[in-house]
Amino acid sequence: MLTYHQAMTTDLSSLTTAADKWDAAAKDFEGIQKTYDSQVKSVGFDGSWTGQANLYAQPNMQQTSGQYAAAAKEARAIASLLRDAQAQFTDLRSKLKSVVAEAEKNGLKVSNDGTVSSAVPTDRAAMHDPDYQAVLAKEASLRSTWAQNIADAVQAFDDADQGVKMALTSAVKDTDLFDGNPNSFNAQAEGDLEKAEAKETIRVAEKIRSGKGLDANELAEAPWLFRTVAQDKKASQFVLDTIGADGTIELSNRLNGLAGSGDKAHKQAYEAIQSALAGTVSTATQDPKSPFYDKWREGLRKAGTKNFGSKTDPVYGYPSFVSLMEHHDKYGKRFLNDLGDDIIAAEKKHQDIWTKWRDHPGISNDPLDHLLGVMSKNPEAATSFLDPGANGKNDHLQYLLKDRHWPRITVNGPGMLASRSDPASEAGLGLAIEAAATGREPDSAMGKPGPHQEGQARVLQQTISILDADGKGDSIAANLRKPIGRALNDYVADTHSIFNGQDSPIAGSKDIRGSGNNAHIANAQASLIRVLRGVADDDETFAMLYRSENAYMAGVLSSGENRSDTGNSIGNWNNRADEIGGVRGIYNSVGADVILDNRDNRVAWANDTARYGYHGLGTLANKLPILPDEAQRMVDSLTYEWSKDVIAEANNRARMEGSQHYAVGLDGTYEIVDRWADGRQIDRNTVAVESMRRQAKNSYSAGRDAALDALRPPA
Numbered sequence: 247m248l249t250y251h252q253a254m255t256t257d258l259s260s261l262t263t264a265a266d267k268w269d270a271a272a273k274d275f276e277g278i279q280k281t282y283d284s285q286v287k288s289v290g291f292d293g294s295w296t297g298q299a300n301l302y303a304q305p306n307m308q309q310t311s312g313q314y315a316a317a318a319k320e321a322r323a324i325a326s327l328l329r330d331a332q333a334q335f336t337d338l339r340s341k342l343k344s345v346v347a348e349a350e351k352n353g354l355k356v357s358n359d360g361t362v363s364s365a366v367p368t369d370r371a372a373m374h375d376p377d378y379q380a381v382l383a384k385e386a387s388l389r390s391t392w393a394q395n396i397a398d399a400v401q402a403f404d405d406a407d408q409g410v411k412m413a414l415t416s417a418v419k420d421t422d423l424f425d426g427n428p429n430s431f432n433a434q435a436e437g438d439l440e441k442a443e444a445k446e447t448i449r450v451a452e453k454i455r456s457g458k459g460l461d462a463n464e465l466a467e468a469p470w471l472f473r474t475v476a477q478d479k480k481a482s483q484f485v486l487d488t489i490g491a492d493g494t495i496e497l498s499n500r501l502n503g504l505a506g507s508g509d510k511a512h513k514q515a516y517e518a519i520q521s522a523l524a525g526t527v528s529t530a531t532q533d534p535k536s537p538f539y540d541k542w543r544e545g546l547r548k549a550g551t552k553n554f555g556s557k558t559d560p561v562y563g564y565p566s567f568v569s570l571m572e573h574h575d576k577y578g579k580r581f582l583n584d585l586g587d588d589i590i591a592a593e594k595k596h597q598d599i600w601t602k603w604r605d606h607p608g609i610s611n612d613p614l615d616h617l618l619g620v621m622s623k624n625p626e627a628a629t630s631f632l633d634p635g636a637n638g639k640n641d642h643l644q645y646l647l648k649d650r651h652w653p654r655i656t657v658n659g660p661g662m663l664a665s666r667s668d669p670a671s672e673a674g675l676g677l678a679i680e681a682a683a684t685g686r687e688p689d690s691a692m693g694k695p696g697p698h699q700e701g702q703a704r705v706l707q708q709t710i711s712i713l714d715a716d717g718k719g720d721s722i723a724a725n726l727r728k729p730i731g732r733a734l735n736d737y738v739a740d741t742h743s744i745f746n747g748q749d750s751p752i753a754g755s756k757d758i759r760g761s762g763n764n765a766h767i768a769n770a771q772a773s774l775i776r777v778l779r780g781v782a783d784d785d786e787t788f789a790m791l792y793r794s795e796n797a798y799m800a801g802v803l804s805s806g807e808n809r810s811d812t813g814n815s816i817g818n819w820n821n822r823a824d825e826i827g828g829v830r831g832i833y834n835s836v837g838a839d840v841i842l843d844n845r846d847n848r849v850a851w852a853n854d855t856a857r858y859g860y861h862g863l864g865t866l867a868n869k870l871p872i873l874p875d876e877a878q879r880m881v882d883s884l885t886y887e888w889s890k891d892v893i894a895e896a897n898n899r900a901r902m903e904g905s906q907h908y909a910v911g912l913d914g915t916y917e918i919v920d921r922w923a924d925g926r927q928i929d930r931n932t933v934a935v936e937s938m939r940r941q942a943k944n945s946y947s948a949g950r951d952a953a954l955d956a957l958r959p960p961a
Contacts, residue, residue, distance in 0.1 A: 248404035250360030250396065253342055261332035265325040272321035279314035287311050316431035323417045326437030331410040334439065338406055342399040349392040360400065362393040402477065405470040412467065413442035443474050444481040448488050454504070454519075455489075455497045465515050472522030482530040483538040491545035492552070495563045498523065498570040499554060502608040517573075524574035531581040543584060550613075551592050551599065561606055562599060564589055564613035571620050572610075579627035586621070586631050589614045590645065600653035602668065612653045612668065618646075619674030621681070628682035633701035634708050643705065646675050647712045676729035679709055683733040695739040695798060695871040696766065703758040703765035706733055713780065714773040720839075720957060722780030731787035734778070738791075738798045738871055740766045744774050745829045745949065772956035779836045779957055788840070792833050796918065799826040800877040803922040819934055820941040827915055827942030830891075831949025834911045837892035838899050839957050880918075880925050890914075895950070911950075915942050 287307045289295050346356045355363045364385045417435040436442040450468050453460065460468060475481045486494060501523065505516040531539060546567065555561030568589075571577065593599055593614065602611035610616040621628045634640045652671045657664045677688040683706035685699065697703075709730065713719045722730065734741060744754075744767070754770030782788040802822050895911040916939055923935045 248400065248407050250400050251358060253339060253400050253403040256335075258332050258335050258339070261328045261335070265328035265332070268321045268325035268328065272318045272325065275314050275318035275321060279311060279318065282314060283311055312433065313431055316433035320417060320432045320435040323432075323435035323437035324414060327410065327413050327417060327439055327442070330439035331406075334406050334410075335403070338399070338403045342396070342403065345392075345395050345399045349396065352388055352392065354389060354392055356396065360396055362389050362396065364389055402473075405474045405477075408467065408470045409443045409474040410439065412446060412471065413439050416442055416446065440478050440481040441484070443471060444484045447471050447475045447481075447485050451485070451489055451493075451497050454500050455493060457500065459504070465512060469515055469518035469522060472519050472526065476522050476525035476529050479529055479533065479536075482526040483536065483542075485526060486530050486542060487538055491542065491549040491563075491567075494523075494527070494570075495549055495552075495554060495566045498566050499561065499609075502566075502569070506607050520570065521573040524570050524572075525576075527571065528574050528577050532578045534578070534580040534584075539581075543588070546585075547588055547592075550588065551596060559603060561609065562613075564592065565600065565609055565611055565616075568613040568616045568620070569609045572616060575620070575623040577620065577624060577627070579624060579630055582617070582621045582624060582627040583631050586614065586617055586642075589617060590642075597651060598653070602653060602655045611655075612671065612674075615652075615671060615674040617674065618678035622674070622677035622688050623681070625681040625685050625687060628678045629685065629699070629701045629705060632678060632682040632705045634704055636700070636704075643679075643708050644712060647709065648715070671725065672723050673725040676726040679705065679726075680729035680733045683709070684736040686736075688729055689732060692736060692794075693872055695794075696737060697739075697760065697764045698737070698766070699763050700758065700761060700765040703760075703767050706737060707758050707767045707769055709733075710767070710769045710773055710777050714776050717776065719773055719776035720779040722777070722783070724784075727781045727784040728787050730777070731781035731784065731791055734781065735791055735794050737767055738794045740768075741774060741778075742795065742798055742802075742825070742829055744769060744771050745832050745952075746825050747771065748825075771952060775832060775836065775953050775956040778832075779839055782836050782840050788837065792837070794871055795829060795833060797871055797877070797881045799829065799918055800880040800922070801871070801874060802826060803918070804874050804877040804880065819938050823919060823938035823941040824945045826918055827945035828949035828952075830915045830918075830942075831911075831946035831951075832953045834891050834895045834946075835950045835953035836957070838896035838911075839953070841893065841896040842899060876925060880921050899954075912943055912946055915946055 287310075290300055290304050290307045349356055349362060353364075357363065413436070417432060417437070419432055420430050421432055421434045436445065450460065450464060450471065453464075475485055489497065498520070501516050501520045505513055505520060507513070531542065533539060546563075550562070550564035550567065552563045553560045554563060554566065568585075600612050600614075618628075621631060632640075632643050632646075634643060653668060654665050655668050657666075680688045683698070683702050685702050710719065713722060713730075752771045754773065755768040757768065759766040759768045778791070781791070802825055805822075891911040891914045898911070919935065919938050919942060920930050923930050923932075928935060
């Protein structure tokens with residue numbers, strides 16, 4: 247393995263020097279051949295020498311001349327390979343230096359052996375800083391990230407080094423086994439480094455595809471060989487074009503079987519080849535304008551619905567291919583979108599084609615859902631695929647959320663076929679919706695709440711509208727709850743506004759608000775309430791949303807004026823109290839509805855929600871919106887376990903006393919007001935603060951009633 251020090255310090259100019267000498271050797275061989283042909287070989291072929299001796303000598307003369315020519319060819323190939331190597335190593339060293347420079351810009355130190363260390367002070371005074379542990383954790387994460395980036399850059403250098411070694415070794419091998427001269431010069435020596443690596447990759451791929459295992463040396467070389475090809479567009483396209491879409495799927499199936507076999511010693515190597523092959527697909531398909539792209543896509547269309555298994559145990563191409571793609575995470579937007587369109591077209595033409603008859607380890611039965619999972623790692627691609635567009639012509643969300651016949655699992659039992667839904671269904675869809683609506687990879691840290699791009703907002707707006715098309719948004723598939731909940735969390739500013747009837751009418755709007763990079767959802771309040779209820783069945787998701795809303799409320803209060811408790815300040819504070827009361831009334835009512843719908847598990851749900859939202863705050867810390875300092879201090883100071891409000895609201899509802907007991911569930915709302923006053927050193931008993939509490943109480947009741955009407959409308 248090449249070391250960091252070697253990658254940074256090896257004298258690469260020696261490669262050019264060596265190449266010059268090999269070119270000189272080639273020139274010498276060409277000169278010798280010319281002399282030999284004119285002064286020796288010519289005697290045997292110009293007719294001046296005849297007889298048996300001449301007939302015997304001619305083949306030897308021809309062979310000798312050919313050896314000189316082959317020697318020149320081999321020498322020039324080596325010279326070319328050395329120059330390619332010098333150029334490749336120089337580029338890789340430059341990239342490695344750039345990674346190191348970026349690490350140092352982030353405040354890290356990189357030693358001569360590539361070790362990454364932190365610049366965080368370790369003196370006693372620093373250790374007593376309240377934020378010291380948080381700083382240490384952030385630095386550790388940063389250090390780990392950049393250490394891996396440097397390791398990856400060194401790995402790429404080592405892969406290239408191994409590729410040069412392989413190419414040089416191949417260049418000096420005798421490729422003509424029938425010339426009567428074993429171990430002679432190579433007249434077919436390849437002088438293009440990328441082509442040499444690609445040809446060897448194809449040879450290894452075809453060997454695996456044919457069902458033959460690799461020997462120890464091949465197995466050791468194959469992972470870096472495939473990785474090297476995956477880094478070059480021309481090489482990756484050449485390999486895939488040669489193997490073809492059918493061959494790639496067959497190769498993937500073989501690798502999947504080898505990686506999943508009991509041969510643990512080889513498992514890691516075959517998995518590395520799978521990952522590199524997926525990387526080859528990624529690199530080859532990045533440019534949709536290349537001649538390769540359309541040809542490959544057409545071949546994949548045909549192979550996608552081809553059965554690579556048996557009639558009774560089908561294994562179709564698309565599931566195998568998408569399962570291969572899951573070994574990599576950097577695909578181009580156009581390829582992901584085109585592949586999604588092609589899979590949808592295929593399944594519309596062949597309904598139930600993805601029915602799962604039995605397990606094929608490592609191969610998913612639903613290529614579309616798994617492709618959506620892959621797509622979620624490219625949020626721009628996910629937005630492009632799911633955005634209905636300003637004209638509403640893209641129907642992918644409608645198809646996926648309402649119209650699609652999701653693949654089922656069929657079990658062949660005694661005398662009958664039993665069919666059931668797949669518990670993994672819609673997992674990829676949920677992740678893609680989250681990425682498309684937020685512009686971030688799923689489950690990543692939240693930044694400031696909104697705004698969003700038009701396409702992102704349209705994705706979430708239509709998702710809510712479709713889920714609640716029949717007023718049934720309160721019932722959401724289990725695999726959609728967390729990702730849609732996280733998407734809503736990213737839109738906390740918009741949901742807060744809708745719940746308060748601000749900016750958009752209560753009945754909502756068909757179109758989003760705003761434009762460009764300042765777009766907002768504008769769904770009907772009742773629809774949003776029902777969808778909130780739907781995701782609330784997942785206790786952790788509900789805790790996250792409630793906690794983020796509390797954080798946003800703190801931001802609303804912190805933006806208020808700070809004058810005496812007379813005049814405009816009372817109206818200003820009351821407006822903010824009105825906002826927080828109404829939204830908390832909706833949230834508490836939604837939580838109460840969950841409890842009432844799950845009487846047997848209501849205590850467990852409430853306790854888990856409290857644990858996530860209060861005791862387990864650390865698990866949700868990166869899902870809270872970034873706030874002004876005053877608001878952040880206020881959130882940190884809140885101690886009330888708001889699940890008590892939810893339980894109180896549920897008990898109140900169960901007794902059918904909601905309209906008479908407006909104060910039920912208000913403790914947490916009052917505490918937010920009180921903590922805000924404390925933070926500004928305002929006496930809780932002032933007229934202004936008392937007015938805020940009354941305003942919050944009134945709006946809380948209105949919010950609670952709005953949620954009740956949305957979730958349990960009168961018969």
